[in-house]
Amino acid sequence: MRFIIAFLPLMFFAFRTLDAMISKFYIFDPVKLQELSQNSIAKYGGPGGNTTLLLEDLVEGLRGEYGDKYVNKLSKEEWFFNNAGGAMGAMIILHASITEYLIIFGTPLGTEGHSGVHLAHDYFTILSGEQQFVKPGEIEPTVYSPGMQNHLPRGDAGQYILKGWALELAQGWIPSMLPFGFLDTFTSTLDFANIWKTTYLTGKGIIGQLMIGKI
Numbered sequence: 001m002r003f004i005i006a007f008l009p010l011m012f013f014a015f016r017t018l019d020a021m022i023s024k025f026y027i028f029d030p031v032k033l034q035e036l037s038q039n040s041i042a043k044y045g046g047p048g049g050n051t052t053l054l055l056e057d058l059v060e061g062l063r064g065e066y067g068d069k070y071v072n073k074l075s076k077e078e079w080f081f082n083n084a085g086g087a088m089g090a091m092i093i094l095h096a097s098i099t100e101y102l103i104i105f106g107t108p109l110g111t112e113g114h115s116g117v118h119l120a121h122d123y124f125t126i127l128s129g130e131q132q133f134v135k136p137g138e139i140e141p142t143v144y145s146p147g148m149q150n151h152l153p154r155g156d157a158g159q160y161i162l163k164g165w166a167l168e169l170a171q172g173w174i175p176s177m178l179p180f181g182f183l184d185t186f187t188s189t190l191d192f193a194n195i196w197k198t199t200y201l202t203g204k205g206i207i208g209q210l211m212i213g214k215i
């Protein structure tokens with residue numbers, strides 16, 4: 001115990017140092033992600049569009065831009081549910097590492113909840129449908145439509161409604177976000193097959209990326 005306490009200042013210093021340089025580990029650019037999203041929306045979005053084809057086109061574009069080793073394929077078996085902050089949707093992991101994740105998240109039915117408070121920046125680019133977002137003190141919501149990007153800075157929180165699909169990039173300390181992503185299972189859904197799939201695919205992503213030197 002005393003041993004651990006003696007090392008606390010050192011650990012704190014190590015965290016501060018790593019935290020100050022965390023952006024050096026990032027490979028994704030939120031501006032580029034928005035641009036690629038807008039390209040796919042122009043081809044397959046809007047009325048008369050096809051969201052299935054939109055997502056396929058976007059993931060192809062992402063793999064072309066960042067390389068197959070950093071962006072997973074869209075495979076139907078790798079979708080799972082996410083219950084967090086009272087909201088529910090389906091998601092698929094395109095990339096997960098210690099400092100970044102890139103996912104497609106959404107629901108065609110609509111959901112509402114708390115964003116969570118994270119040690120990470122969050123960039124939420126709407127692909128189809130709409131997100132409404134509000135912070136305490138704001139009386140009217142901000143409405144995000146396809147092609148728009150909602151940046152939630154590290155440490156901030158909001159309430160949202162999402163009906164549609166989005167490309168979500170998080171940059172920061174990803175493992176610190178996982179409890180928020182998991183806890184609704186234990187207090188509400190008890191969908192343990194789903195939490196196992198979430199854990200397995202997240203772990204596979206993070207370890208796979210570590211093995212090719214991506215932190």
Ligand SMILES: *[C@@H]1O[C@H](CO)[C@@H](O)[C@H](O)[C@H]1NC(C)=O
Pocket residue numbers: 050051052053
């Ligand atoms: C969208 O495209 C997919 C794949 O070609 C097709 O299976 C689906 O029926 C289409 N959906 C609509 C709403 O047209």
